Amino acid sequence: MNTALLEATDLAVTYASSRGPVVALQGLNARLGAGEFLSVLGPSGCGKSTLLKVVAGLLAPSGGSITLEGAPITGPRRDVGIVFQQPTLLPWQTVLDNVLLPIRTLGMDGVAGRQRALELLELVGLAKFASHYPNELSGGMQQRVGIARGIIHDPKLLLMDEPFAALDAMSREHMMIELQRIWLATKKSVVFITHSIPEAVFLSDRIVVLSERPGRTVREVRVDLPRPRNIDTMASPAFASYANELRAFFSTLGTA
Ligand SMILES: Nc1ncnc2c1ncn2[C@@H]1O[C@H](COP(=O)(O)OP(=O)(O)OP(=O)(O)O)[C@@H](O)[C@H]1O
Ligand SMILES: [Mg+2]
Numbered sequence: 319m320n321t322a323l324l325e326a327t328d329l330a331v332t333y334a335s336s337r338g339p340v341v342a343l344q345g346l347n348a349r350l351g352a353g354e355f356l357s358v359l360g361p362s363g364c365g366k367s368t369l370l371k372v373v374a375g376l377l378a379p380s381g382g383s384i385t386l387e388g389a390p391i392t393g394p395r396r397d398v399g400i401v402f403q404q405p406t407l408l409p410w411q412t413v414l415d416n417v418l419l420p421i422r423t424l425g426m427d428g429v430a431g432r433q434r435a436l437e438l439l440e441l442v443g444l445a446k447f448a449s450h451y452p453n454e455l456s457g458g459m460q461q462r463v464g465i466a467r468g469i470i471h472d473p474k475l476l477l478m479d480e481p482f483a484a485l486d487a488m489s490r491e492h493m494m495i496e497l498q499r500i501w502l503a504t505k506k507s508v509v510f511i512t513h514s515i516p517e518a519v520f521l522s523d524r525i526v527v528l529s530e531r532p533g534r535t536v537r538e539v540r541v542d543l544p545r546p547r548n549i550d551t552m553a554s555p556a557f558a559s560y561a562n563e564l565r566a567f568f569s570t571l572g573t574a
Contacts, residue, residue, distance in 0.1 A: 321387075322350060323350050323386065323474065323475065323507050324348075324350040324373065324384075324475065324507070324509070325348075325383075325384070326346055326347060326348045326349070326369075326382070326383070326384045327347055327382050327383050327384075328345055328346070328347065328381065328383070329343055329345075329346040329381070329382040330343055330344045330380050330382050330532075331343040331365065331368050331372060331377065331380050331381075332380045332381075341531070341532040342365040342533065343365040343368055343369060343532055343534070344381075344532035344533070345382075345534035345535070346365075346369065346528070346533060346534050347534075347535045348526045350475075350509060353505050353506075353507055354508075354523050355501055355507075355510065355521055355522050355523045356508065356509050356523065356524050356525070356526065357509075357510045357518035357521060357522040357525045357526070358510070358511050358525075358528060359513065359515065359525050359526070359527050359528070359564070360513065360527065360528030360530075360533055361513060361530055361571075362513060363530075363531050364528045364530050364531045364532075365532060365533030366480075366533065367479055368533070369533070370400075370479045370509070370511055372391070373386075373391065373475075373477055373509060374394060374477055375392065375393045375394040386398075386475065396424060396471060396473070397471075398473050398474070398476075398477060399470075399473035399475070399476045400468055400477045400479070401461075401467075401468040401477070401478040401479070403479050403480045403481060403483050403484065405452070405457075405461050407467075408452075410451075411451075411452075412449050412451060413439065413444060413447050413448050413449070413450050413452070413455070413463050414432075414435055414436070414449065416452065416463055417435040417438060417439060417466045418431060418432065418470065420468075420470055420471045421470055431470070434472075435448075436448060438470060439463075441466070442463070442465055442466050442496070442500065443462065444459060444462055447459065457484060457489065458489040458492060461481055461482065461484075461485065461493060462493070464481065465497070465500060469500075469504060469506065473506070475507050475508075475509070476506045476509075477511075478508065478509070478510045478511060479511045480513070481493075482514075482517065483512075483514075490514075490517070491549070491552075494517060494520050494521060497521060498520070498545070498546060501521075510522070515564045515565060516557075518564070519543075519557060519561050520547055520552060522541050523540070523541060524538060524541065525538070525539045526538055527564070527567065529571065539560065541560055543560070
């Protein structure tokens with residue numbers, strides 16, 4: 319395999335809390351190749367968001383190592399984009415200004431930045447909503463603004479923490495297809511956190527499965543379904559077979 323873009327080796331994170339130390343991750347191993355779509359699938363509380371914070375450079379590991387292009391991650395980086403579980407848009411700013419926020423913070427918003435924001439709004443299907451305010455959009459539309467904001471500064475790596483968890487089932491399906499389309503168009507490397515088996519199977523090249531807390535890698539599944547995947551993919555026997563295998567695995571862990 320080529321050199322990994324991102325590599326976690328025996329990663330461990332322990333939080334200090336008033337009730338004593340909480341071991342969130344222990345023995346987590348994962349690697350992400352350039353351009354790859356990797357999902358991290360695991361039960362609630364197993365340390366998925368903790369992993370994302372470590373990759374984002376917001377939290378230092380207590381053990382093991384995490385590297386991006388071979389160098390340890392020591393703090394937040396410009397070449398990483400994050401999409402959170404909630405869209406977290408600024409309600410008093412327009413859709414366009416919300417998308418521009420990361421590059422404004424970096425002092426990079428000029429005419430070119432504005433042009434790129436408009437192109438990304440086109441890509442996420444919201445070209446007509448640039449001057450709207452977040453409360454005029456549905457949850458799924460707000461989440462698409464969040465995705466455009468996550469990639470405006472052209473990061474190599476996009477981190478997504480259960481970005482569709484707050485959406486209803488139909489919007490989720492729609493967003494899965496949208497995200498695949500955006501990923502195929504931009505070819506970003508993605509770490510996608512989820513506890514939804516169908517989401518992980520539909521979107522991923524590979525799935526890393528974590529155990530209950532402390533989260534450690536217990537399984538890795540390569541998903542060989544052809545792309546682009548669509549609604550028919552979800553109804554196919556091959557899709558069901560991946561999903562059933564993962565479901566059966568979680569039931570042996572007692573977490574299904
Ligand atoms: N700041 C903190 N201090 C102490 N313990 C924490 C802190 N943040 C998280 N934890 C604990 O670490 C464990 C992992 O939390 P984390 O948020 O990473 O889980 P998760 O897999 O993202 O869960 P979910 O699927 O519900 O979002 C949990 O037991 C949580 O209570
Ligand atoms: Mg979480």
